[in-house]
Amino acid sequence: MQGTRETTAPPAAYTPTERTVPTRSPERASYDKELVHAILDEGYVCHLGFVRDGAPVVLPTLYARVGERLYVHGSTGSRPLRMTGKAEPGLPVCLTVTHVDALILARSAFHHSINYRSVVVHGLAHDVTDPDEKQLALDALVDHVVPGRSRDARPANKKESAATAVIRLDLDEVSAKFRTGGVIDEPEDLALPHWAGVVPLRKGYETPVPDSGLAPGTELPGYLTQR
Amino acid sequence: MQGTRETTAPPAAYTPTERTVPTRSPERASYDKELVHAILDEGYVCHLGFVRDGAPVVLPTLYARVGERLYVHGSTGSRPLRMTGKAEPGLPVCLTVTHVDALILARSAFHHSINYRSVVVHGLAHDVTDPDEKQLALDALVDHVVPGRSRDARPANKKESAATAVIRLDLDEVSAKFRTGGVIDEPEDLALPHWAGVVPLRKGYETPVPDSGLAPGTELPGYLTQR
Numbered sequence: 001m002q003g004t005r006e007t008t009a010p011p012a013a014y015t016p017t018e019r020t021v022p023t024r025s026p027e028r029a030s031y032d033k034e035l036v037h038a039i040l041d042e043g044y045v046c047h048l049g050f051v052r053d054g055a056p057v058v059l060p061t062l063y064a065r066v067g068e069r070l071y072v073h074g075s076t077g078s079r080p081l082r083m084t085g086k087a088e089p090g091l092p093v094c095l096t097v098t099h100v101d102a103l104i105l106a107r108s109a110f111h112h113s114i115n116y117r118s119v120v121v122h123g124l125a126h127d128v129t130d131p132d133e134k135q136l137a138l139d140a141l142v143d144h145v146v147p148g149r150s151r152d153a154r155p156a157n158k159k160e161s162a163a164t165a166v167i168r169l170d171l172d173e174v175s176a177k178f179r180t181g182g183v184i185d186e187p188e189d190l191a192l193p194h195w196a197g198v199v200p201l202r203k204g205y206e207t208p209v210p211d212s213g214l215a216p217g218t219e220l221p222g223y224l225t226q227r
Numbered sequence: 228m229q230g231t232r233e234t235t236a237p238p239a240a241y242t243p244t245e246r247t248v249p250t251r252s253p254e255r256a257s258y259d260k261e262l263v264h265a266i267l268d269e270g271y272v273c274h275l276g277f278v279r280d281g282a283p284v285v286l287p288t289l290y291a292r293v294g295e296r297l298y299v300h301g302s303t304g305s306r307p308l309r310m311t312g313k314a315e316p317g318l319p320v321c322l323t324v325t326h327v328d329a330l331i332l333a334r335s336a337f338h339h340s341i342n343y344r345s346v347v348v349h350g351l352a353h354d355v356t357d358p359d360e361k362q363l364a365l366d367a368l369v370d371h372v373v374p375g376r377s378r379d380a381r382p383a384n385k386k387e388s389a390a391t392a393v394i395r396l397d398l399d400e401v402s403a404k405f406r407t408g409g410v411i412d413e414p415e416d417l418a419l420p421h422w423a424g425v426v427p428l429r430k431g432y433e434t435p436v437p438d439s440g441l442a443p444g445t446e447l448p449g450y451l452t453q454r
Contacts (some may be wrong), residue, residue: 047285056278112372118287209425
């Protein structure tokens with residue numbers, strides 16, 4: 001569609017790089033922004049990797065996405081956040097989010113697998129020092145856990161905000177990887193007497209348990225009954 | 228109990244090191260072997276961190292525990308497994324397993340949290356080359372996903388085993404970290420009109436979906452009906 005506006009639309013995919021192209025099963029990799037965003041938005045915890053004294057460190061932590069930026073927060077005393085504040089031009093990190101969707105039981109041990117969706121982000125983490133961006137990130141971190149929740153809680157006061165460090169990681173060098181579908185067995189194994197199939201894992205919430213001493217008349221909010 | 232056999236029993240805890248003692252919330256850290264084993268045994272996927280060209284890489288992968296050893300497997304072509312084969316005296320890794328148990332919604336944004344249990348293992352990964360240890364690890368990897376399953380599947384043949392690399396990481400420099408319990412709010416916030424409480428996340432299996440073409444008379448095995 002030469003000359004139409006579509007040709008100047010922002011790219012719908014991240015550009016693959018040497019380290020985001022897998023050495024194995026390239027058909028399970030994707031650079032599609034919509035897919036990457038959906039996987040990121042569904043997770044609660046990411047695994048943040050960084051290098052300390054030459055050795056890798058991988059820590060679980062909450063995160064949130066705002067457009068093409070990820071935010072991670074923590075105490076100003078936590079190691080990766082302290083290290084980010086000192087690193088120029090930023091702290092090299094790898095941030096990974098993984099969902100395990102189902103167990104795949106094949107007739108052969110070798111073809112056992114899981115259905116999963118993961119996103120791996122490489123880049124430099126930067127300290128967020130702008131007060132407006134920091135507030136945006138703190139709201140996003142609460143809304144990431146329960147969409148809409150930040151409007152139904154007391155916002156952080158100055159002391160709480162000062163005790164919290166926020167770092168930013170741009171979505172630039174990014175890939176998704178996934179497995180979907182059913183069992184793949186060798187043709188000669190199909191007649192074996194072993195059960196084979198897909199075992200989906202449970203998702204979502206159990207019934208919320210209210211804190212004791214809620215203010216009189218406080219009902220379970222709609223954002224907790226919708227999934 | 229001086230002089231009794233108990234005093235020479237193996238230690239029930241890992242020895243803390245500089246990098247397994249958190250800078251924050253030390254009361255949420257534990258070195259108890261039983262707790263560490265339970266967290267590891269409940270997970271499906273770990274996040275394996277290593278350093279490549281000076282930058283961190285964090286990849287999700289299946290794993291299994293046998294006593295005080297963890298095993299990770301993959302294609303012989305996968306990057307961390309290839310790197311382990313070449314690394315002397317082993318590849319520095321950090322292997323982390325995390326369970327998210329519940330969302331904690333406090334009346335204040337600042338006190339929002341999650342209940343979680345995680346284990347972080349630091350150490351050197353080694354290639355498993357002994358055929359018996361490799362077979363033990365491959366069985367454990369299948370049994371880790373579904374206990375008892377390795378006896379109900381065709382074992383790997385020579386070609387499949389040759390295509391699979393296994394690495395070992397000893398449980399030595401290990402810590403667990405966790406949050407349990409309910410909402411912690413500031414006393415002055417308790418009268419605020421916001422709903423607060425614990426939202427447990429669903430765990431376990433949905434109904435297993437059998438593969439098409441199971442051998443006649445193949446029933447759902449007991450190890451899939453028990454949880």
